Amino acid sequence: MSSGKKMWSAALLATAVLAVTAACGSGSGGGGETADGKIKLRFSYWGSDARQKMTEEVIKKFEAKNPTIDVEGEFSDFDSYYETLSTKVAGGDAPDVITIEIRGLREYADRGTLADLNGKVNTADIDAKVLTTGAVDGKQFAIPTGVNAFSLVVNPGLLEQSGAKLPDDTKWTWEEYVDLASKISSGSGGKVTGTQLSWNPAYLQIFAAQRGEPFYQGNKLGLTPDTIKAWWAIMQNLIKTKGAPDAAKSAEIGATSVDQSLLATNTGAFGMWWSNQLGAVTKASGQNMDLLRMPKAQGATSGGMFLQPAMFYTASAKSAHAAEAAKFIDFMINDPEAGAIILSDRGLPASSKVLAAVRDKLPEADVKTLDFLDKVKSELADPPAAPPKGASAMEDILTRYSEEVMFGRMTPDDAAQKFITEANASIAG
């Protein structure tokens, strides 16, 4: 039978194709060498297409200086980043250099996934207190890329159009903030809403610090129910006085990205974000934006604002090329040429030398942020340590109970108790 041979070869071919595709899928593990004998270094990060292009450019620079190393960027959008990363780690296929945020740091560091970079990367030009946020139990697992501060963003033009005046942000209170927001809403005839609500834990952290409470105390929450309730009361007052949209619209806006925020669509005068979002908000709205100090609680001695690394570079504990991984991180952090490409994409550069070198090249919004951070520097609280593992879920937990209160489905007393219980359970492990 003549087709017999054909059949056999077809079947063999099919199996071979499957084997090849399977081999491609599994990649070449943690420590590979490419065909031409170069060391292959895998670097994972998240972000936009623009960041990917920029990062590829930096990688090329690094490879030009280190011809024996071939860096392969593994890039995904933020929503699926941790999902992909945890799966790779679980499969024993962790990238050599891993980008991580402060929320995820201890999830990974506490579980033995990350290598101690102490003495392997030059950190002389990084502010010591900022650097400490990447250390857990005395081990420097993570090197901060750059810093941000959670701040109040304002559109001064819209504010003045509604007949209100810019506040003196060195001494304004939460009550004044609520009043101002509702004045903007009424003054503009409903065209502009004063502010939009935020359930970012950083916001509550600042508010709590003004009352002398830390957000985390070891593996427990340091917040009292009174503080949480007082914080919710601000937002309830904002809704009541129409300084912010009602609970349903707030929940709707809260589920969208910064581009669709009230501020970005020129339908609101205030909003709270990490300072590196100033550029995005300015660009989306096409109008002039400024950063302001957060309002203070009555009698507060500290403004509670703080610097936090935008992200960290870490190295896998299982990497077969630990030295090369450290070298790459060092390049990303300290090399002015790398800095000149990255600019403020990963926060305002943590290295003071790099920052000085690229300062003139920064886009306008970042210069504004930098000036703002310089201005408030002396008032800032120490950067808080990385939150305990389990804190990745904190924003979800806080948002959920906050919404229950805003919709009146739970009393603030009840919700504060339940929030503390659930949050503690989440971070206890």
Added chain:
Amino acid sequence: MTEVSVAVKPPSTATKPRRGGHRSTKRSRREARAAYLFLAPWFVGLLVITIGPIFASLYLSFTDYSLLEEAEWVGWDNYVTMFTEDPRFLSSLQVTTIYVVVSVPLQLAFALALALVLDRGLRGLPLYRSIFYLPSLLGGSVAIAILWRKVFGAEGLVNSVLAVVGIQGPGWVGHPDYALSTLILLHVWTFGAPMIIFLAGLRQIPRSYYEAAAVDGAGPWRQFRSITVPLLTPIIFFNLVLEIIKSFQSFTQSFIVSSGSGGPADSTLFYTLYLYLKGFKSYDMGYAAAMAWVLLVIIAGLTAVNFLASKYWVFYGDTK
């Protein structure tokens, strides 16, 4: 993966009668061998991609597994926690049950109604069929999340229409009392698949039945009740079973409309979304695996009940 599996038989035994004798046995054996070889890639896939992970997840459901560390055996802990200490588990089950119980009958009724209209022999039927099928293709895409906010948002299309008649509607997607209904509508809107199946079923019913009934003086309603529905029950049953299973596993709708949180205030927290959050946000993959098995048991149980109940209402022409 499993849906595309096709039964393959050695060609000679299936198509030609056996001639007997030594030579042909040898030949059919050789062909059988070839067939198995062709099957091998699929079989390897089944083993590695489907059966392996199924057993792995069964094992993991009895462990404390963070994905980043080795799994640690904890016995029935995950299952016990679920029903005794986790109010979110129960609320996700409740949300999903409401979603299934409301959306499946609505969707099937809608699909049947449209199938009946299309079956009347409209001109350009293929065009309409394609248009009505379109939502089923789009239902899970990210663009729909944005569309749904534009339609059901506080300043969305629905509220703009309501404003014309003087009603100020709430922000539907942002309100815990209404958010789930918008997802139910989204599900009903993706009625294309059952509609196509209904349409095929309707074509199977002999026209002569209707003609005979018309001669006996039966009106359209009577015809529908006494001919269409009984003869269509196997199709209705098929769609019902399929849609119940599918909607219990719904994930995308809630994930994209609530941007992955199940919010506002957990009102759209589908079972599978909670499973995902547990596994990938709380690093509790053991618990997530246990949830997956509970879901399997629930769906298997419901499907069994469905099959048992079908004896009383599904009419197969050849049995009675």
